[in-house]
Amino acid sequence: MVRMLGRSTFHDTALTSSRDLYYLGGEWRAVYALQNSNGIVEEATEEELMDAMAQADSTGMFICPHTGVALTALTKLRNSGVITSNDRTVVVSTAHGLKFTQSKIDYHSSDIKDMACRFANPPVSVKADFGSVMDVLKKYLLSKES
Numbered sequence: 374m375v376r377m378l379g380r381s382t383f384h385d386t387a388l389t390s391s392r393d394l395y396y397l398g399g400e401w402r403a404v405y406a407l408q409n410s411n412g413i414v415e416e417a418t419e420e421e422l423m424d425a426m427a428q429a430d431s432t433g434m435f436i437c438p439h440t441g442v443a444l445t446a447l448t449k450l451r452n453s454g455v456i457t458s459n460d461r462t463v464v465v466s467t468a469h470g471l472k473f474t475q476s477k478i479d480y481h482s483s484d485i486k487d488m489a490c491r492f493a494n495p496p497v498s499v500k501a502d503f504g505s506v507m508d509v510l511k512k513y514l515l516s517k518e519s
Contacts, residue, residue: 413455417445420488423480426470427492430477435470 406412417425422441429436429444436444443464450456470477483490499509 413450415446415449417442417449421445423476423485423488423490424492426477427480427490427494430470431492431494434466436466437468437470437473438476439468440464440466 407414422438422445425444425448426436426438426441429440443466447456447462447464451462456462478496479485480488480490481493481495483493483495497509499505
């Protein structure tokens with residue numbers, strides 16, 4: 374996150390790659406903004422952003438990797454106390470997870486080399502008919518009651 378002073382207000386911007394450090398939004402340069410506005414940079418590994426995506430998706434969202442980076446940064450900054458329990462924080466998701474379905478399939482299938490996929494929700498194969506889908510859902514819901 375970079376906190377930058379605009380013409381009249383501060384605004385935070387998530388950086389998604391090192392290339393963003395060179396140029397960011399109109400006339401502002403990220404390094405200048407960091408040095409002059411109490412800015413913060415946090416990083417996210419591929420595994421951390423994929424875990425964040427899976428956790429967010431489990432709540433009903435279907436987020437993109439960019440939002441996964443922002444959520445990872447938010448979590449790290451909250452855990453380190455940079456963002457306190459009294460701070461209001463917003464993460465804006467500007468893309469949809471449907472643009473990144475293969476990465477989600479690979480994660481939930483645990484098919485990403487050297488990645489633990491800690492929050493994987495493995496896919497279930499079901500015949501393409503209503504009764505089969507209902508049988509799988511019923512079995513799943515009944516297992517949650519036990």
